[in-house]
Amino acid sequence: MKFKKTILIIIIFLSFIGIGSMLSNVQSREADQLLEAYGLSNNTRYIEVKKDQEVRSFLTYLKKRFPHNKIQVHMTSKAKKNQTLVWSNHDVLKLPTESGRYFTKDDFKGRVSFAVLGLNAEVPTLKTQGNEYIYINKKYYTVIGTLKHYRQMKQNGYYLTTSPKQPTGKFKLRDYQIIIDSSNKVIQQIAKHYKVKAKTPVFVKNHQIHQFSIIREILFILLFLLVAAASNLLLAFMDWKTVKQTNLKGSLLRNWLINHGVRILLVELVTTFGAYLFLIWRKFVSKPQHLIWLLLISWIIISILYGLGILHLLRKEQNNAKTA
Known part of the structure; x- marks a missing residue:
């Protein structure tokens, strides 16, 4: 189980690398346009x-x-x-x-x-x-x-x-x-x-012609975000299966889920920071603040989905208990 969770964390890390790389591509192209205009x-x-x-x-x-x-x-x-x-x-x-x-x-x-x-x-x-x-x-x-x-x-x-x-x-x-x-x-x-x-000027016309070229990068960002979100939902499901094996009930169950969920999200926050450092080191980033916000928003989104996944499974369990 731990091995599978590690794989999912790595997938999330690589997804964030992919998201940052797409932003780097956009900023690189913008920089090229500026250079063509001599500043x-x-x-x-x-x-x-x-x-x-x-x-x-x-x-x-x-x-x-x-x-x-x-x-x-x-x-x-x-x-x-x-x-x-x-x-x-x-x-x-x-x-x-x-x-x-x-x-x-x-x-x-x-x-x-x-x-x-x-x-x-x-x-x-x-x-x-x-x-x-x-x-x-x-x-x-x-x-x-x-x-x-x-x-x-x-x-x-x-x-x-x-x-x-x-x-x-x-x-x-x-x-x-x-x-x-x-x-x-x-x-x-x-x-x-x-x-x-x-x-x-010609350089502006050329840029206007290709101004929608970032659509490809946006689609890839959404794709990488979807992969990271799916990985986090799988982590939520795996955590739920683990806690079910403990037979915890009521407040004990909720406390376990909260504590474990917070640890998972903190690990992913560290992973997000690691992706940022890697991208700054290996990729062209003209505006680091944009990269910070993009990765932070991505982390917030997958964190919310993780919480919603756990909440859905918890409510489903409660409904099944009432029906029984």
């Missing part, structure tokens, strides 16, 4: 402004008009396809770097423009006194990091911070395609102000 979310749109004004005028408008809204802007050069200007009024998504670091919110506040290179960036650079610089149009830009090689990311690109106070703020706005990551309301207001249409 932008799927709520990204782009506009093209043909007005003869500088980048700093556009950024000043954003800061004054939307002081409390989170906005991130990437401006891809039309002439230099590998150049991107980056500005944000909040901490941006940290892209993985081979060396150094990616931009932070503070990098957009000063008067100095910083640079992050793709692994094979096509731009003139020079090193002096242990520091690396990009040299463009008789201007030097301090390199603070080099991005890791990822299939989803452009390898020959380079990224420069921009702000109203920085040298890159003097670049002409019409020379760039403006990619904006913010709420739909903010993006539409910006587009209306400049009398242009906000369009959807």
Whole structure:
């Protein structure tokens, strides 16, 4: 009997591993989409402004008009396809770097423009006194990091911070395609102000086409949860058979079931925690809190089913006793 119970506990553990793996697959795919956008979310749109004004005028408008809204802007050069200007009024998504670091919110506040290179960036650079610089149009830009090689990311690109106070703020706005990551309301207001249409980037369209691809993962999560629930119901039935062999009655019977049930559920809680540690160790999990909640909810569900199974058998026994 103990061997069979151990097998069922192992099945529950493996089911929880399966549930967590499906979540990992979803988060991995979301991460790929973000990487394809170079740190932008799927709520990204782009506009093209043909007005003869500088980048700093556009950024000043954003800061004054939307002081409390989170906005991130990437401006891809039309002439230099590998150049991107980056500005944000909040901490941006940290892209993985081979060396150094990616931009932070503070990098957009000063008067100095910083640079992050793709692994094979096509731009003139020079090193002096242990520091690396990009040299463009008789201007030097301090390199603070080099991005890791990822299939989803452009390898020959380079990224420069921009702000109203920085040298890159003097670049002409019409020379760039403006990619904006913010709420739909903010993006539409910006587009209306400049009398242009906000369009959807290719990476967002691709994600929208495949947005229902998580249905497969959801179905597998439900399947693994069903297997775990069935295993727990079998454990309840086996515990009932064990207690019936003791010929316990009344309060003794209920106390035995409660004490033994609590021990089983605590063992399964430890099993759930073990599954979490295994998944964190072996799988990609970008949001551990989601994994914690998913496993915890799964444990609660199978625990409730275990209790309902015991309660059903107990009531059935009581009804049979009354009938007899």
